[in-house]
Amino acid sequence: MSSSSSSLSISGLLRRPEAGAFLGLLGVLIFFVIFGSMEFLKPSGAASWLNVAASLGIIALPIGLLMIAGELDISIGAMIPAGSMTVAILSGHYGLPIWVGILGALSFGVIIGLINGYLVIRTAVPSLIVTLGTLFAVQGIVLGLSVIITGTTSVALTAAPWAKFIFGQFVGGTFQVIIFWWLAITAVYIFVVHFTRYGNWIFAMGGDKISARNAGIPTEKLTITLFVLSSTSAAFVGMCQAILFNSAQVSAGMTFIFNSIISVVVGGVLLTGGFGSIVGIFFGTLTFAVVNQGIYFTTFDRNWSSLIIGIMLLLAVLMNNTFRRMALSYAPKKK
Amino acid sequence: MEKPPILEMRDVCKSFGLIDVLHNISLRVHSGEVLCLLGDNGAGKSTLIKTLAGVFNPTSGTVLMDGTPVTFSSPRDASNRGISTVHQFGGTFPLMSIGRSFFVGVEPTRKWGPFTIYDRKKANEIAVNAVQEFGITRIDDGDRLIGGLSGGERQSLAIARAVYFGARVLILDEPTAALGVKEAAHVLRIVLQARQKGIAVIFITHNVVHALTVGDHFAVLIRGAKAADFRKGEKTREEITDLMAGGEHMAELEAEIQHLKAPNASATVTTH
Structure with a gap:
């Protein structure tokens, strides 16, 4: 292991769950600066990947927590359009005040989250299957109701100026305001997950659910809370998009399912639960967004970006495995 | 009249549907005593300890603590009354730090401005002290992950944890089964240290040598029935x-x- 005090602190950093994600982010940034241009780091360039990262990140954080707790939620793919259609139908089609639409979208998220969580704890069905069911069910409801109510699959929405200012403006012309939401939400997650006891409960639950329950952790309540968090976050992102673009479509959001899982895994969260960090998920999301958008700054054909993402995912997982092994085998040197 | 045993089973039977797993088991364990529960695989040892730890309720018969009949509503209930079970692999959260896993569910907190936050320093300190009290000085950093400890260290940590949280009865489920000779000896020493502290230990094993090393009292289970019950030196x-x-x-x-x-x-x- 480490021999001097300076390398000790480096190996200490490497043992953290976010080490791989951070190095990955550095790697892809350097890659695109070399093969692309410095444009990429200038405000106009940065906005392109920050905008992608923000929407994805708000969803990836609760997905990451679910994965740390040993669960998964893929119904978010349907919750994003559900969120945008709810606000657009309520406030656009029916012309109700925008806050009714916002409240409606978020309530829809809470309800679906409650259903997901309740089904997962009451049946022993894996959450992947449960949320696969709700993914399609919600998609059906949204498409069916939209066509019945509005006759189309795309609804226009004009939000009140205050709502536009808070949820859907471009700051400085290019930065979506949701970036600031993402940063603020990340800070809240960091605090709750790493500095309060509730975070400890989530990790314990992912490590061993039965032991966690025997230790007095309300695992069922916690599971439901996490599912509510993920579907409400997805509805929130959908709602912000509808307000930002002044319209909502039925079909949008399926790519978020895989993208959020990739961000979380690149961020160092263990697929089987019990290990990970919020900062890691944050870096993982940024890394994904940089790769996703960076290709436009290079001379490469954009069709190659999936290849890069695939390779990056595999590299990240291998790297994270190595770092996790280092963390496990770490023992302070005997004095 | 002597003090009633801290934990006693009287004619406990347990059946699952038509299958009888335990027949009329009567056992008693006093504080400061090690009861060794011996039996081959499938003899009903795990059902017996799960009945004592509140996972199952007996189909008939009674469990008594300090002479009064008790019914455990859950493992949590049993552990609140001072019955603590340590399983074969000790720490069950391999990817959590020593301090964090030590306090799972009962994390120490401190004030940070208007917020109440997890007190990592305190948790680590208490956890490390608790295990060092049992002579495991190799554990000195509460931030280490459980998965990085040896099997014996994990067992020791789990026992130290149970004792710290006020266990009066310690149920050890095959604590030495997966360990090497030296590691097992460490764990046996800790069992005796716990006994010295006045804790009643129920030691489940199929290793007769280990049982004879620490046991005061022995019970042998065969196919769910108590085949023998004897004290140290009688067999x-x-x-x-x-x-x-x-x-x-x-x-x-x-x-x-x-x-x-x-x-x-x-x-x-x-x-x-």
């Missing part, structure tokens, strides 16, 4: 091994093994 190792295997089987088996080890083994086997 030899060979007698106990035979009992565990269910009578004369062992002697026959050993004879057969001797036979096979003989130079003309192949001939003997074919004539069989």
Whole structure:
């Protein structure tokens, strides 16, 4: 292991769950600066990947927590359009005040989250299957109701100026305001997950659910809370998009399912639960967004970006495995 | 009249549907005493400890603590009353730090401005002290992950944790089964230290040597029934091994093994 005090602190950093994600982010940034241009780091360039990262990140954080707790939620793919259609139908089609639409979208998220969580704890069905069911069910409801109510699959929405200012403006012309939401939400997650006891409960639950329950952790309540968090976050992102673009479509959001899982895994969260960090998920999301958008700054054909993402995912997982092994085998040197 | 045993089972039976797993088991364990529960695989040892730890309720019979009948509503209830179970692999959260896993569910907190936050320093300090009190000085950093500890260290940590949280009865489920010779010796030493602190220990094992090293009182389970109940020094190792295997089987088996080890083994086997 480490021999001097300076390398000790480096190996200490490497043992953290976010080490791989951070190095990955550095790697892809350097890659695109070399093969692309410095444009990429200038405000106009940065906005392109920050905008992608923000929407994805708000969803990836609760997905990451679910994965740390040993669960998964893929119904978010349907919750994003559900969120945008709810606000657009309520406030656009029916012309109700925008806050009714916002409240409606978020309530829809809470309800679906409650259903997901309740089904997962009451049946022993894996959450992947449960949320696969709700993914399609919600998609059906949204498409069916939209066509019945509005006759189309795309609804226009004009939000009140205050709502536009808070949820859907471009700051400085290019930065979506949701970036600031993402940063603020990340800070809240960091605090709750790493500095309060509730975070400890989530990790314990992912490590061993039965032991966690025997230790007095309300695992069922916690599971439901996490599912509510993920579907409400997805509805929130959908709602912000509808307000930002002044319209909502039925079909949008399926790519978020895989993208959020990739961000979380690149961020160092263990697929089987019990290990990970919020900062890691944050870096993982940024890394994904940089790769996703960076290709436009290079001379490469954009069709190659999936290849890069695939390779990056595999590299990240291998790297994270190595770092996790280092963390496990770490023992302070005997004095 | 002597003090009632801290934990007692009276004629406890447990059946799952039509299958009887435990028949009329009566056991008592006093504080500061190690009760060794011996039995071959499938003898009902785990059902017995799960009944004591509140996972199952007995189908009939009573469990008494300090002489009064009790019914545990959950494992949590049992542990609140001071019955703590340590499983074969000790720490169950391999990817959590020593301090964090030590306090799972009862994390120490401190004030940070208007917020109440997890007190990592305090948790680590208490956890490390608790395990060092048992002589495991190799654990000195509460940020280390449980998965990086050796099997014996994990057991020791789990026992130290149970003792710290006020266990009066410590149920150890095969604590030495997966350990090397030296590690097992460490764990046995800790069992005796816990006994010295006045804790009642129920030590489940099928290793007769380990049982004889720490036990004051022995019970042998065979197919869900108590086949023998004796105190230290009343039976030899060979007698106990035979009992565990269910009578004369062992002697026959050993004879057969001797036979096979003989130079003309192949001939003997074919004539069989």
